[in-house]
Amino acid sequence: xxxxxxxxxxxxxxxxxxxxxxxxxxxxxxxxxxxxxxxxxxxxxxxxxxxxxxxxxxxxxxxxxxxxxxxxxxxxxxxxxxxxxxxxxxxxxxxxxxxxxxxxxxxxxxxxxxxxxxxxxxxxxxxxxxxxxxxxxxxxxxxxxxxxxxxxxxxxxxxxxxxx
Numbered sequence: 001x002x003x004x005x006x007x008x009x010x011x012x013x014x015x016x017x018x019x020x021x022x023x024x025x026x027x028x029x030x031x032x033x034x035x036x037x038x039x040x041x042x043x044x045x046x047x048x049x050x051x052x053x054x055x056x057x058x059x060x061x062x063x064x065x066x067x068x069x070x071x072x073x074x075x076x077x078x079x080x081x082x083x084x085x086x087x088x089x090x091x092x093x094x095x096x097x098x099x100x101x102x103x104x105x106x107x108x109x110x111x112x113x114x115x116x117x118x119x120x121x122x123x124x125x126x127x128x129x130x131x132x133x134x135x136x137x138x139x140x141x142x143x144x145x146x147x148x149x150x151x152x153x154x155x156x157x158x159x160x161x162x163x164x
Contacts, residue, residue: 004026046062052066068085074122
């Protein structure tokens with residue numbers, strides 16, 4: 001695998017250990033494809049992510065994770081840009097979802113970081129086929145880390161991560 005720099009910015013002090021979670025999730029999502037580059041991860045709260053969600057998506061409410069690819073990419077392509085993109089993740093929403101879904105907090109955060117990293121690589125879930133492909137990759141990456149299927153039947157989840 002290429003060199004991956006993960007720059008974590010913590011705006012909310014509850015994000016203890018976010019660097020370690022990102023250091024696990026992001027390279028795992030990039031897999032062995034030879035992708036190199038930089039990913040910036042912002043650990044924030046619901047107030048901050050709601051403002052970002054309003055500014056960039058026109059939805060003035062909190063969500064779990066947002067991502068901004070540095071360039072438009074086709075899924076499966078190998079980026080040639082040094083900067084892969086940015087991710088913002090909300091502690092409040094992650095903690096609430098993990099509790100509601102009966103998931104370990106760290107596992108949920110790793111899953112969301114994998115999900116967001118796949119968005120940086122051009123994956124999306126705008127239709128059923130894309131969502132299915134993305135969920136399969138997420139399951140495989142989680143399994144490669146020895147973590148449970150984030151879409152397993154014993155938890156509550158919807159067809160897409162985060163509120164639309």
